[in-house]
Amino acid sequence: DSGVTQTPKHLITATGQRVTLxxxxxxxDLSVYWYQQSLDQGLxxxxxxxxxxxxxxxxxxxRFSAQQFPDLHSExxxxxxxxGDSALYFxxxxxxxxxxxxxxxxxxxxxx
Amino acid sequence: xAKTTQPTSMDCAEGRAANLPCNHSxxxxxxxxxxxxxxxxxxxxxxIHGLKNxxxxxxxxxxxxxxxxxxxxxxxxATLRDTAVYYCIxxxxxxxxxxxxxxxxxxxxxx
Numbered sequence: 001d002s003g004v005t006q007t008p009k010h011l012i013t014a015t016g017q018r019v020t021l022x023x024x025x026x027x028x029d030l031s032v033y034w035y036q037q038s039l040d041q042g043l044x045x046x047x048x049x050x051x052x053x054x055x056x057x058x059x060x061x062x063r064f065s066a067q068q069f070p071d072l073h074s075e076x077x078x079x080x081x082x083x084g085d086s087a088l089y090f091x092x093x094x095x096x097x098x099x100x101x102x103x104x105x106x107x108x109x110x111x112x
Numbered sequence: 113x114a115k116t117t118q119p120t121s122m123d124c125a126e127g128r129a130a131n132l133p134c135n136h137s138x139x140x141x142x143x144x145x146x147x148x149x150x151x152x153x154x155x156x157x158x159x160i161h162g163l164k165n166x167x168x169x170x171x172x173x174x175x176x177x178x179x180x181x182x183x184x185x186x187x188x189x190a191t192l193r194d195t196a197v198y199y200c201i202x203x204x205x206x207x208x209x210x211x212x213x214x215x216x217x218x219x220x221x222x223x
Contacts, residue, residue: 035213042214101211
């Protein structure tokens with residue numbers, strides 16, 4: 001158990017819909033990272049927040065957005081969902097910005 | 113991130129040491145080598161990292177060559193639970209905000 005929690009574990013929705021994935025980092029960690037893992041793309045970095053501020057951005061689609069709240073939990077919002085958004089979404093956290101990252105169990109999103 | 117090269121797959125007998133190589137010939141002087149693994153769709157798990165000296169923790173040992181162009185992750189007594197995809201990652205010098213996971217090495221532990 002890494003100490004990072006993600007909800008929900010599974011999510012099934014339809015194309016065009018909007019969903020929110022939630023992540024609680026390990027106690028004391030200030031950074032939260034989001035990754036997407038699909039069958040054809042592998043694990044890809046989406047975005048990082050550090051102490052409430054966006055710190056780094058990967059190939060995150062404009063339909064996707066994230067934020068980190070004052071209590072340091074983070075949410076990833078996915079809108080206008082497409083079939084290709086079906087994937088595992090992982091959240092990770094670290095103490096600072098950089099250093100080893102600890103991953104949650106992931107949310108499996110299925111878009112029908 | 114510095115590019116890394118790993119074998120696609122490896123087998124190792126249960127109870128033996130598993131040695132996983134990684135080439136990172138373009139690594140810069142202040143860049144660390146990190147190893148993670150992913151067990152079948154679970155979240156990736158941090159294993160170990162190092163700069164230039166060999167490192168050991170409760171999970172594994174990391175041997176980095178003197179020129180730092182390659183490294184080897186050693187699992188001293190592999191068990192079936194070590195079957196996973198292992199990723200060698202060299203993040204950029206300014207912090208590893210963007211962990212770039214390549215294809216890694218699929219390690220299969222044989223009973």
